[in-house]
Amino acid sequence: DTAVSQTPKYLVTQMGNDKSIKCEQNLGHDTMYWYKQDSKKFLKIMFSYNNKELIINETVPNRFSPKSPDKAHLNLHINSLELGDSAVYFCASRNSGQATNYGYTFGSGTRLTVV
Amino acid sequence: GNSVTQMEGPVTLSEEAFLTINCTYTATGYPSLFWYVQYPGEGLQLLLKATKADDKGSNKGFEATYRKETTSFHLEKGSVQVSDSAVYFCALIGSSGGGADGLTFGKGTHLIIQP
Numbered sequence: 001d002t003a004v005s006q007t008p009k010y011l012v013t014q015m016g017n018d019k020s021i022k023c024e025q026n027l028g029h030d031t032m033y034w035y036k037q038d039s040k041k042f043l044k045i046m047f048s049y050n051n052k053e054l055i056i057n058e059t060v061p062n063r064f065s066p067k068s069p070d071k072a073h074l075n076l077h078i079n080s081l082e083l084g085d086s087a088v089y090f091c092a093s094r095n096s097g098q099a100t101n102y103g104y105t106f107g108s109g110t111r112l113t114v115v
Numbered sequence: 116g117n118s119v120t121q122m123e124g125p126v127t128l129s130e131e132a133f134l135t136i137n138c139t140y141t142a143t144g145y146p147s148l149f150w151y152v153q154y155p156g157e158g159l160q161l162l163l164k165a166t167k168a169d170d171k172g173s174n175k176g177f178e179a180t181y182r183k184e185t186t187s188f189h190l191e192k193g194s195v196q197v198s199d200s201a202v203y204f205c206a207l208i209g210s211s212g213g214g215a216d217g218l219t220f221g222k223g224t225h226l227i228i229q230p
Contacts, residue, residue, distance in 0.1 A: 033217050040222070041202055041225070042223065043159075043220040045218070045219075048217050056217055104161070106158045107158055108158040109157075
């Protein structure tokens with residue numbers, strides 16, 4: 001069973017469209033994250049949710065809106081897609097009750113290409 | 116804020132060569148330190164970790180020692196294999212953070228091992 005699963009794995013879409021990426025974890029973790037990896041492989045946190053509550057919201061355009069219907073799911077909706085949104089988006093999860101040295105579990109990524 | 120600096124890549128080595136990938140960090144207090152690996156087309160996997168000064172993390176022949184005095188966490192392997200070709204990320208999470216804190220990543224080092 002996949003611990004953190006993201007769908008879709010690949011997404012090609014035109015500028016101006018609205019799209020969503022879904023993430024689900026079956027680890028019983030209470031905290032989930034979205035990271036963006038740009039074309040140079042640089043990884044940067046976008047959002048963090050703890051028990052469905054937004055904890056971290058880095059400087060991300062408000063076209064990006066995360067939604068957490070329950071603590072096992074964290075979806076990312078993107079409005080009015082732009083060329084610069086092309087990247088790989090990773091979902092991750094962990095249990096906030098554990099010490100910080102416990103590893104985060106990452107999904108396999110969603111490669112978004114905006115044309 | 117927290118930051119992680121890694122040596123720029125790509126790093127190209129012959130099989131069985133000795134590997135060092137440098138990583139230094141800036142953080143307050145005593146962060147936990149991690150190395151993650153990303154194989155081509157895959158997500159991030161935790162390679163090793165260390166949580167306090169002089170701790171040594173090790174896994175799959177890779178080692179890294181938490182050096183508080185030099186704020187470093189260099190990754191080493193005595194004899195690399197072609198299968199080690201991947202992108203390696205140094206990361207930290209601050210000691211002052213709450214359970215929902217995200218990881219701060221370095222920019223990644225692309226390692227290429229030639230037969």
